[in-house]
Amino acid sequence: MFNPANQAHFSLDIEGADPDFKVLAFTGHEALNQPFRFDLELVSERSRLDLESLLHKPAFLAFTPDGRGVHGQVFGIAVGEIGNRLTHYHLTLVPRLAYLALRHNQRIFQHLSVPQIIGQVLEDHGILADAYAFRLGPKAPPPRDYCTQYDESDLHFISRLCEEEGLHFHFEHQPDGHLLVFGEDASAFPKLGRPVAYLANTGQVADEPVIKRFGLRMEARTLRVTRRDYFFEKPRLLMEAAHPPPDDLPQPDLEDYDYPGRFTDRDRGRRLARQAQERHRRDYRLADGDSDEPRLVSGHLLSLSEHPKPEWNDLWLITALHHEGKQPQVLEEFASLDSAIDTLRNTATQALGLSASQPDGDFKQGYRNHFQAIPWDVPARPDLKHPKPRVLGSQTAVVTGPKGEEIHCDRHGRIKVQFHWDREGQADEHTSCWLRVASSWAGNAYGAIAIPRIGMEVLVTFLEGDPDQPLVTGCLYHGVHQPPYELPANKTRTLLKTDSSPGGGGYNELRIEDRKGQEQIYIHAQRDWDENIEHDQKIRVGNQRHDRVEGSVYSEFLGEQHHTLHKDRKTELKLDDHLTIGNEQHIRIGSNRLVEAGQEIHLKAGQKLVIEAGMELTLQAGGSFIKLDPGGITVSGPLAKLNAGGAPGKGSGLKALGPWLPASAALAMAGNRLNTAQPSALAKRLQEAAELEEEEEEEELEATETGITLRIGLFFDGTGNNLGNSALTAQCQRDDRELYDAQSLGSLVEHCKRYGFKDMSPEGLFETAPDNSYGNAASNVALLHTLYADNATDVIQPDAKAGYVRVYLEGIGTESGSRDNLYSQATGQGSSGVTARVRQSPSAIAEQVTLFLSKNPAVSVARLEFDIFGFSRGAASARHFANEVLKPGGGVLAQVLGPARLGLPADFDWTRDVQINFIGLFDTVAAINAPLKGDFSVNDYNPGVNLYLPAGCARKVLHITARDEKRWQFALNRVFPGHEELALPGVHSNIGGGYRPQQTERLLLTKPEVTLVTPRRPLEHSPAWQRALKEADRLMGRGLPGSGELRPIAWRAAQPKHERGMVPSERWMVAVAMDRTVYGDLSKVALRAMHEAAVKFEVPLKALPAEAAFQLPDDLVPIAEKLLDYARGASNRLTYEEERYLLGRYIHTSAHWVPTAGLLLNKPANHRLAYNQRPQEGYPE
Template sequence: MFNPSNETHFSVQIQGLQHDFQVLGFTGTEAISTPYQFSIELVSETPDFDLGQLLHRQVFLAFDPAGNGIHGQVYQVSQGDSGKRLHRYAMVLVPHVAYLQHSSDQRIFQNLTVEQIISQVLEAHGILGTAYRFDLGPTVYPKRVYCVQYDETDLHFIQRLCEEEGIHYHFEHSPDGHLMVFADDQTFFRKLEKPTPYQQDSGMVADEPVIKSFALRMEARTQRTTRRDYNFEKPRLLLEADESPLNNGAEPDLEDYAYPAGVYDRDRCRHLSQRALERHRADYALVEGRGDDPQLCSGYFLRLSDHPRSEWNDLWLLTSLVHEGKQPQVLEEHITSDTTANAEDFHQGYRNRFTATPWDVFFRPSRIHMKPKVLGNQTAVVTGPAGEEIHCDEYGRVKVQFHWDRLGQGNDKSSCWLRLSSTWAGKRYGSVVIPRIGMEVLVSFFEGDPDQPIISGCLYHKRHNTAYVLPANKTRSSFKTLSSPGGGGFNELRIEDKKGEEQIFIHAARDWDQHIKHDQNITVGNERHDAVTANSYSEFKAQEQITIDLARKVEAKASDHLSVSQTQHIKAGTALLTRAGREVHLYAGDKVVAEAAIELTAKAGGSFLKLDPSGISMVGPTIRINAGGKPGKGSGIYVLGAEIPGLADVVAAGAILNSRKANALQAVPAPVKALIEEEEEEEELEQRNITLRVGVFFDGTGNNRSNSEQAANCRAQDVNLTDMGEDIQAFCEEHGFDSKGNPPDDSYGNDVSNIARLYKLYPDDVSNFISGKDIAYLSVYIEGIGTSSGEDDSIYAQGTGQGEQGVLARVEQAPEEILRGVRQISELNSDIKINKIIFDLFGFSRGAAAARHFANEIAKGHHSVLSKGIPSEMAVFSRTFDWGEKANVSINYIGLFDTVAAIVDPLAGDFSGHNKINTGVNLYLAPRIASRIVQLVAKDEYRYNFSLNSAGAADIVLPGAHSDLGGGYLPNATERVLLSKPQRSLVSQHTPITAAPSYLYAQETMVELEDRFRPYKLPLQVHAWEVQAERFAKGDRFKGRYVYAAPSSERHVSSDLALVYFRIMRELAVQNRVPFNEVDQGDPTLVLPTELEAISGKLTAYALGQATVSNLTSEEIALLYQRYIHMSANWNAAKGWNNSSLDVVFINRPADNYKRVVYKNE
């Protein structure tokens, strides 16, 4: 045994093993977020330890008698040279978690936090909750919906997750074990028990452990981190966040930009961006030191003392250490101390080298363990719940079972939802084919990320064969489905390209609906065969023309019913032959004329009457003239009315939208005795004729009531989107609102117009029973040009007034909306018949143009869009209702706000809305087209693109710009406008911006504009900005910049003037029998400011004809200009393109000399 008189400092304790090991020396490395490793040299007098028994045992290596040391498991053990008495052994100690580098897996974790995932991995290896701890700060780590360990070891996986989140780990050691501590904040690092003094290394042995070297270096690091991502559920939400350190002074802008960030919301993006910045800067200030204090351990704060630089006597986080210890006295008893004067020539004792960072610099582990990428594609099988054949979510996503997934159960929990690649995917259009459960699919991965799979196609395999045997049918292309659930039927489109057998085959397992909005042309080169098992229904709302070159053969095996509302003409080239088995009965309400050029014969039995050029021949056993008797009686006509066919489905394939049940809007198959007038009279008595008052409200370009109301919360005063709920925040950001609620330049950024306000005042009976009344009301709102509720605006329609959201399209939409309302009224009131319709029409801007065109459509009678869209033959109308009769259809009132048609038709060579061409739109209002026409005209509208379409004597000119009359401006908005076209000049880098020629020119222009804008009392100033010049001639060393400048103004403007004109239009309409309800005085959005009440009274009296002039005082006029009348004519370019030299982008530019062009009512 060893001589106990020779003192040793290092020792090992091996759990569950008696031994006589002595530590000869050791080296070890440890660092935060890295498994440590210590190599120990041992000697023993025992020559034959069972090395297998040593492997994996728990060992504590003590650095000193005070208990400082490390605990680990024997990862490697070996036996070396043997002497006469002592035998050398070596072992390597690591933490238990280091073993996980030898275990790899491919598996899926779902809806778990990182903490839960790591816990599962650790505990699967026997590292239970007593061997690790999570000390996480206030940060809430979201559950990962889908997290894949793919082609990586368990240790790599754990370290990767920690690095992605900015979570670090370190170890706490004791003789009984080591505890793995996961943390994310500096406060979870412990302090060492006692301070360690600094003592410069002099080669002398100190009396106590000291720090012998302590050197600080600072190094350039990333100054800004930006993270961006995309969330398909919020496609317009910009998921981007950037972080930079506070007080970074004049340091260079060094940015780390990364996409994708792997986030789905803004908060998460900001969090990861902040963690990335902290990671980059974790070691920008780094200490490298040496010492001999055995208490030092990574993940602890070193308390430095006695350093001559006093501010360094502080806490320093130990981030890594290299330990080294030697005690050769276990071999040679006479060696008791280090006898070497050179400290680098280390022979005995303990020493360490370390790195450390300031205590207040967050430690984040470096991104060393990157996520493995999936190279190429994989295949998988679509899964879902038991009993289902198709399992998808609202986006058409499905779940799959990967072939490598050993834990998946092949059900709806097997994976995340996988999006499906489609050949076409637009807003409510495109192609959708959902892979079904059991299908094999081809899976790709965004950016090679195993956490982001996407299905790119489907694959046939041995058990899922093609619809037709290959290669026998290699010329056949098909799309064939299978009825679900249960199968048994299919739909198919098949194309055969085999020469001489070409065919297109369509099979519908049940219904086949076709919807063609215009023409259908069919040409058959040979024969056509139609076989219908049950009934066939056809309805032609205009003419039916059929030409047959050869014979026509029709066989009705039961009865044949033909009902002709007016006259029937039959022409036979040779003969018209009719044969009835029992009876031919002809009846005419007035007369029957039978005419023949040569002979007319009536024959019954053996008697006959013949008329020919020679005379009249009557032959019979007895001929009676005025001899009494009675005429023969026919059976009468019994005609079955044709049933109106069901409409082709335009929503859900296979469903019948209009079932063939009797209702007020559909013809009912019932026998009608044409000769029994009493029954017809009884039927009429059961119905009640009413008058329908219809108010149609055409909103202006860029105005949409629904969009404005939905976005009201986004633009509330003092709004901060970051404080809103996530759904509201996402809606606002999706529709262009910034974090402070500043609105976009579209229908979501506008307030409701006066058209929308008036629409809400018009009575509506779509949900009411109207028993006992002879009048019903219907209010119809038509969305503004270029807008659709809940959808993006159409730039094309707003720019041209054409397209699917253009003026003519809105006119065609009106009958559809009216028909929808009529149906609703009729369903609740089946006893009514509409005998008369009275229209009240309202419109603003291009909506006013639509209202005028619609008025002319009403005047067309039978040829109008109303007659085509709502046929008078519908059962809801009385028998006498006729679209062409003024007694049945009339226009009471047309109320317009500032008509601006501005139709642009590039295909016809018309590229400007400034002119009066307005292709296809009829703006002329004839004097008697309505009982009263009123147009409120904006006196202060001067824009080039807003030429007025006058209504002649109906015009009432009132102060304000276009939308001051029609509404839509936001309340109390800040108006920032350029008052002239921006000018540009090129200057050097050193020229002050105020010395640029463009700036000086803007100053001169500002003086010239002062007179024009004096009524507004605008605070004029020059607005200037600069852009670095990019291109110069080769060899030109001149570096310059472009300075743009223009006079500008900024002020707060209220939208409340529109409320005055809302009231004026209502009063004018009520005077002319429009049934508007009263204005809700309790609605805060409709309350007039006190200072406008007197002005409103004077303008109302003027508009109503009670005063010849407005009688506004100079103070009242000044008030309107300074606080209420917007400067609609300005030089703000569309989409912020103020640097452009093209006039066309300045859509609000003023007309020449600020004089609006007015086109006559024609």
């Protein structure tokens, strides 16, 4: 096999250097898709080598005299023990590719394929075209519009690109260099030459190198792959691709499903799905073996021969290889050879992931290797070992564009930016890909748009954290771009101010000033201001109105014009007044009319002129006059002429000018209704559908939509919550009493007293509120109801694809304008109980749909889609209602919604044409109970109510639960397993809402404890008092009572009968009491989380308005942002101080020891009871 043992076979040749190294031993590992590494133990008679001069030198390690070996570069060199004649050195040999791990970069590549990108990176390192090659098939990877290297080494970057495209790479060695080869199939792998024989390791020495051990293992792998993505340019196209499992493989059906799949066309998706399946199954059959054949190289095809299993005598692709070589004959000193080599071998074996084949004691000299291999016809797709870096959070960037332009965008309103980390961008139109710009509202040809302009700093986030998918979410001011008005001096202003483009010098502005006493809405139009009002315009001015038009005013009224002035009218015309009346003019003057003309008044009637006066009529001119009065006609003048000739005087004649008609205001087209997303059916297999071209599929989708989708929002309110009753007492819960005069405030107080509010504090707040639906604020379900789109009284567009109605179901145990039903509130049953609300829902839906159809009689409803929300027991109603929708015939809804009913077609099919889009639940507490029968609310027995939500019942189910709820009787009914649950800080109504903005808590936080007080042991020394002190300290450490008071209290209990001779004693009750003010704003965090999730799944909710019921106080905003990040999936956690602040100011104390109507309804428990959902008897899945 080798030459005699006294001759050296391994040698090292370093280009341009002659250190006289002798190879004592080496270990090395190499594998597909990674740089190799060889660690060499060397000796030399030269002890003073210039080590630094040897670094980075090309070198060749020869395994055999005929030139078989490994070529690389000297990556590291170290000097070891220096003997009398020989010096020990350690040298590491790696390919040039390994150096790429030492350079990190952040840069952008555009419109380049992966091979082109890799080539550019390699050549940046001096690895030119003669040192690498691409052996690709006819379908090379397509160009990428945008590809980012972000916070990763060059080696990580090109390895990741290869893994994403399914490319592999290996090395081919020559004594004068090595070639880096990239490929995508087996054609890229060279054969080793002659077959290598198998000879079992029996201790015999073969004449030629052989395979001494060869084994095969098989292991379960993923069978099929499905990928899905979304492409905004074709939002209605189901962007899904799948690769089926091989037909000859047994079950189970093991699927790898992933989103986003990172493709924008179906062909690309199918290719990526196929490559992913090939990656999973690459090592489904994996061989490993041992040999002493030095020709073995990873990335080469081994031809195995003479194996007793004939089917194994085939080509095998070597995927990993561990080398070992020893030649102790070069050593004249150093007795510790074996230990040094053992260390090298173990390190390399662990790095490669191979198992040791035999103990080192059996291997003293020569060469051996251990390898892994796969069948040659199995695609060698690389594992995903180099994940794409994630961009954590947002970044800022500067908007860019062509020179000379101020605004640069495409037809989608996308812009380009330059990131601050981009060193190669030239701040022009080529710096980045097109970035979509988030808008506050975006519909079909309607919404809001504001294109960031070149030079602006924008806030950029990244979809899925992907640096290749940037998205602009807003703009920011900085040290140069300052706000329009100085801050904080003008902090009360909210405005939109633009800049005329190009060139600037002008602006349009809408400004709202909220400074007390200076409130103002200011509008500035740089040029024109056009208004189009399709119906009425009503204007009320509380004081004065000043109009100044510096040009002309043109008005046209196609109907009547009515003016009423309650005081004087003063009008001055500097020039002429022209009035043309088409028919009659009637003027009534209550007292006098005084007209003075400087020269002439000319009255002319076509037929008759009548001048009538009640008492006197006088005509006077030139000193003469004629007077008519009750005494007769008086004519006075120098001479009175009757029928004496002469001629009448002539007036100037009418010269009235007609008005110019006004110009029309600019017109705009109305937008279109949105198309809702249609989820694919459960367990649908993509390969079962006909494979249509994208354009054909969209045309087919449009052709089949013959009627609208009617979206129905159902809102089931919680126990004791009622939107109407809360509205009746909303003024009683406000804190702006200073705005009322004495009379109005008195009326308000009387109004509130009728509903149970009393004890007004000096600050103007009622300290006592009724414990019923009139004393509660609006819940989150009620607030979401007000935000849901509603077309019940609207005429929708003729080409609208959807209509919307909303239905509110009053909270359990409440009725608008009436007293609460205590039986339903206590048990969840009765006329306003959980199931009663579901039974009442069809008529409520029918009422709203009827209104909608009366406004839109020509509309045909083809599909129904439900969004369902609920809180507390209302959440139980929502879940029960969802199960009615899921019934094949619609359950209770069939009485109003069915074929040929309420606008539905005769062929309406409930299973096909109805779906649930979103179910949003706040802290479900069904608590159906019958105390007289021994059924209490703490169990999960809720007869008659189906709480189970099967997987796939809706596009999304979200359940937000109360982390801090501890009441014994408030057991949680979970939606786990099967659906998402989000636990947020707070108790029950901190999640679902309904707490007043501010209220006082006077509570007992511990169970009252009896203690005996004697003259020798005063109350303060009793064990009960000491325990109360300790518990008070613990509670204060957690953050209670905020700005209030928390301390032990005591009161005398019923006294025992004293017998003579007994020590005098008294019984006292001891507990920890709290008196504090707590605020009701925490529920707005859960509201935001639910709103955000619902909008993500296309629930038609308006944005949260700038009203007190929706807005967070400033001190809660930072905590809310953390909690919302947590709701989105981030790992943000509140700090200890933030938790204390929440508990002290915003988290209510729902569990306490104060009786209600003599019962401990709010008794605390150590931990809240919570029951996972499960199918219920009588309700099939």
